[in-house]
Amino acid sequence: MGLDRRAFIGLVAGGAVGTLFTPIPWKLADDAAIWTQNWPWIPRVPRGEVTFATTASKLCPSGTGLKVALAGGKPIMAYGNPEHPLSQGGVSPIGASEVYMLYSPSRVRTPMRKTGGKFEPITWEQAQTELMAKCKAAGNKVACISGDVGGTAGEALSAFLAKVGSAAMYAMPGEAGPAAAGFKLMGGQGRVGFDIDNADCVLILGADIFEGSGVSVRNRKAFCASHPLGKEQSAKFAYAGPVRNHTGAVCDAWIPVASAHLGAFALGIAWHLLKAGATSDAADMADFKKLVESGYSPDKVSKLTGVDPEVLAGIAKNLAAAKAPLVIPGSEMGQGMGPGSFIAGMSLNLLMGRLNKPGGAVALPELPAVFPGAETPSEILARDIVGYLKNVGEDKTAAPEVLFVYAANPAYGLPEAAAMAKALEKVPFKVSFASFMDETAAMCDLILPNSLTLERYDDVATPYGSAFCSLTLVKPLIAPIFDTKTTADFILDTAKKMNLALGHDSLEKALKEKAAVLAKSDGFVAKDVMPWQVMAGKDKPAYDPAGLWKDLQAGLAWVKVGQVAQTGLSFAAKVLAALKPAQAELSLAGMAPQRAGTPATGLPAQCLTAIPDTDLKDGASIVRLNAATAKKYGLSQGSSLTLSGAGGACPAKAHISENVMTGVVAVPMGFGHTAFDAFSKGKGDNFLKIMTASVEDGTGVTVWAGSEVKIA
Amino acid sequence: MEERQSNKAGGVGGVVLLFLVGFVGALVVGWWVFPQVLFSQKTQPIRFSHKVHAEQGLDCESCHTFAKTGQFLGLPSTASCAECHPDETGGTTDDEKEIDKFVTQYAKPGIEVPWLVYQYQPDNVFFSHAAHTGFECTTCHPDVANMDSPPPYHENRLSGYSKQTMKMWECERCHASMGTSNACYVCHK
Known part of the structure; x- marks a missing residue:
């Protein structure tokens, strides 16, 4: 019997029918469905025991205490620490992003040197050798721009500059700077804070105290x-x-x-x-x-x-x-x-x-320094970084030979960005300690990546706006994921090798000494009694000063409610008399929601879904005007427009909103990055670049809030 | 013509026969060959003898513990195994060599043993062991207490899951029989 067509069909039919009585079709269909869910980019749930550890956010300026969940020792989620006075269980979007940012695609994973316009990985030893040579050659022409001057790490950098004979330590702009400069002009001593907890009538002049200003989570x-x-x-x-x-x-x-x-x-x-x-x-x-x-x-x-x-x-x-x-x-x-x-x-x-x-309002004392020679945060904050860079750009001030950039992104986060970038380009050797490949890091000659918050020792000391002094310990919860180092440790080691020993071998030791010094002062550990309650008259709780380091490691905050008595405080009437309120036909108002990150973090990836289409739509920035302003400029909902200022122009689309006053165009801040990663790049525009940096009459300090803008 | 007639003669019977051949062949392929092809077989990195440990008086919960939070911790960590096996035995028996392998390769370097877990559920399933402590472990898991070697691990080449992974219908059937809710959110949070 041969296998003819009919027989073959019989065989195949038998096979087909038989297959239906086997697991093949059913199992394959089921497994194929499961297979479609197995893409490598789908995040996996980490296995292991879920434990909790405490630290504080360094990426968020509000100084939030964090409670971090770890699965099998791996951080998986950051919450607010209920026991921390600046958090009380609350957390900002930036603080919550501390875990996710560990794995940001824009993280700088190893030290890098720019050669021929491109970055090449180098070892820490090579980087240190090159840095020491440049610093030795520069002498006292070393400057630093820092986004964190209040903490002990900032103190180490300040002490290093003092050792080389430089006083060119500048802080990135914020509200602490003008407050320090203003209070100094008033003859005040100490740092200004605001006791919102015990106030019964609060008038807020501009400050977005529940979002990006001061201790917003506490507020x-x-x-x-x-x-x-x-x-x-x-x-x-x-x-x-x-x-x-x-x-x-x-x-x-x-x-x-x-x-x-x-x-x-x-x-x-x-x-x-x-x-x-x-x-x-x-x-x-x-x-x-x-x-x-x-x-x-x-x-x-x-x-x-x-x-x-x-x-x-x-x-x-x-x-x-x-x-x-x-x-x-x-x-x-x-x-x-x-x-x-x-x-x-x-x-x-x-x-x-x-x-x-x-x-x-309260005048708070500075926390004691543990690095001899370091300037106080108020001294640094009172300096005018924008004015300085503008002068460097215009050759009115000599550019430093070496510039350190720490926890800051001045190429993005300053007004008239083009002029600022021009000034930065005049610095022959720029060193970035950025954790992420930001706009400034991309301009630098050397990138020495700082470990992130959950990977390093650090501290959060009395954030701006707080009504009480505080110190919270930041401690490593995991080993650095990439080849990064704690910047302060690297600086201490470099100083030692340059025979400029700063007094401590590591930041951890410096922090221990700071805790020992604070233990002798008139503070307490906030746990059952909070500092604002003591300010309101409640008895200060007793605590064991010998156990302060242990308490700090447990995530508790050391606090102090003592205030600096003022002698010779004035209204600075002469300064006020010189003020000339600017008149602008149309002025800018920035909206800086925390979900848009900071200049140093870029847009946190997990916050993208929380950005409304009234800020960003189809990659374009949305600006807000009220109906009266829109009518004046012939605009309506969705109209395309171009805003222009001293430093350039920004395209945008209009959104009509009566939450903006007449004669003002409100712009979303935190967008328009040209560096970082796909989560930050190509999304809207950076309106800082069209903000005009002008000099305030009476103080001579650069201002750009409410700067004039034109609509084209 | 003659040949065709011959086929016709053998006609219906031949077709039926070949149909049966195809049918049986498919059953053989489907029930015997297909599973061989679909699942790869792997062995555990350490030949852990549950039997030896059970004979020492240990029960399941001695090693497969719950955290204070109620979270089931699943497999013991290398550190917890090393509490009883901190050093090499230097022995020559198979069991002693296996212990020494654990000590040198995992305990001393502080590396977690990459155990193959027979019944990991997908990430989209929230399974609480704490809610199922009223059952014997062997209700769902193979009874390994009498096994001197861990059973082979069969990995589905297509889905990537273990062959022993409990399917949703099994969960649902048990829930239904126990009068427990089968609402989506019970397991899919």
């Missing part, structure tokens, strides 16, 4: 405590600023005031307070009174700011009637404010006698 907790659900609120909050941002949106009132006019607005309130009999024993009280009465009458202020005189009077009345009023000056985008505006805001606290009082 949110304080706000929530004063606004209990279903119960009567214990404090009133009013926000004055050009845009109803996240802070303005939750406050009891929003008063539209342009950034450039916040100082005049404050002095307009001062006019009412003076009229009601407020006074101060400051030496220049008479000058201040004369200045305010002559230049900031309700009519004049109303004409300048557009604020109804009755609104102004109402705010003053509320402040005067409150038991614990507080005024918080700042900028809606957390930078660009001048010391003059700060002084104007602080003058209200002074006039109401609200300095160093519960619920008022």
Whole structure:
């Protein structure tokens, strides 16, 4: 019998029918479905025992204490530490990103040297040899731009500069800088903080205190405590600023005031307070009174700011009637404010006698330094980084021979970015200690990657805005994933090899000494009793100073509520008299939500889904104008426009929103990166580049908040 | 023509016969060859004898413990094994050589043993051992207490899962029989 067609069909049919009685079709279909779920890029759930450890966020400026979950020793999630006074269980988007950022594609994985325009990996030994040679040749012409001057690591860098004879240590812009400069001009001693917890009437001048300004997580907790659900609120909050941002949106009132006019607005309130009999024993009280009465009458202020005189009077009345009023000056985008505006805001606290009082502004002492020769954070913060770089760019100031860039991204995060980049290019040898390949790192000759927060020792010391001194330990929870080092350790080792020993072999040892020094001071460990409760009169809890290091390692914060008594504090009336509020037809207001990261982090990948299409849509930046402004420029919802300023132009699309005051265009900050990774690049534009850096009259410090812009 | 007629003559019977040949052949391939091809066979990195340990009086929970949080920790860590096996025995028996292999390759360098887990569930399944402690371990797991060598691990070449991975219908059937909810969110959080 041969195998003819019919027989073959029979065989095949038998095979086919038989197959249906086997697992082949059913198992293959099932397994194929499972196979489609097995792409290598799908994140896998880490196995192992879930444990928790504590540290604090270094990427987030709010100093949040973190509670990190680890699976099998591998960090998987960061939460707020419920026991930490600056967190109380809350966490910012940047703090929450600390775990994910460990695996960011833009992390610099090894030391690198630029050769022929391209980066090549080198060893730490090679990098150190080259750095030492450059530093020796540069002598005292070494400068540093730092995004973290408050902590012990910043102290080490400052001490290193002092050893080589340089005082060119600069801090990246924020609100702490103008506050330090302004308070210094007022004759103040110490660092300014704001006791929101104990205040019953808070007037916020520009500062986005629930988002990017100061200890925002702590501020949110304080706000929530004063606004209990279903119960009567214990404090009133009013926000004055050009845009109803996240802070303005939750406050009891929003008063539209342009950034450039916040100082005049404050002095307009001062006019009412003076009229009601407020006074101060400051030496220049008479000058201040004369200045305010002559230049900031309700009519004049109303004409300048557009604020109804009755609104102004109402705010003053509320402040005067409150038991614990507080005024918080700042900028809606957390930078660009001048010391003059700060002084104007602080003058209200002074006039109401609200300095160093519960619920008022407080002057905090600096924490003791453990590196001899290091400058205090206030000294560094008071310097004008933008003015310095502008002068370098224009050859008015000699460029340093060697520039260190630590926890900062000045090529992206400063106004008139093109001018700043030009200035940076004049520095012959630039060293970046960036953890990520940011815009500045890409310009540098040497990149020496810093280990990230969860991989290193560090500390968080009294973040700006806090009403109490604090120190939180940052400790490594895992070994560095890549070939990175703690910058401070590298600097200490380099200094030692250059015979410039700074006094400690490692940052860990320096931190232990700092803990030992703090243990002798008049602080305590915040656990059952929080510092704002002590400020309100509660007894300070007893604690064992010998156990401070152990407490710090457990994630608890050392705190101190002592304030610096002021002698010779004034209104800086001469400075205020020289202020000339700028008049702009159209001004910029920056919105800097924490979900957009910081200049040094780029856009945290996990935050992308939280960015609304009113900030970014189809890769384009969305800017907000109210209907009146849009009408004036012939714009409507979705219109394309180009914003231009001193440093260039930015294309964008319009979104009509009545949360922006007339004559202002609100722009989202944190976008337009040209470095980092796919999560940050090619998304919108960086509006800092069109912000004009101008000099504030009276203080000579560079300002760019509320800078004028044109629509093309 | 003659040949065709011959086939016709053998016609229906021949076709039926070949149909049966195909049918049986498919059954053989499907039930015997296919599993051989679909699953690769792997052996554990250490020939761990559950039997020896059970004879020492250890029960499952002695090594497969729960954390204080209630989380089932699954396999013991190298460190916990090393509590009883910190050093080489220097012995020459198969068991002693296997212990020495563990000590030199894993315990002393501090490396976790890459055990092959027979019943890992996919990441999208939340299975709580704590919620199932009322059952005997052997209700779901093979009874290895009497095995001197771990059973071979069969890995599905296509899906990547172990052959012993419990399928969803098995979970659902047990839940249904116990009157426990089979709602999606019970297992898929």
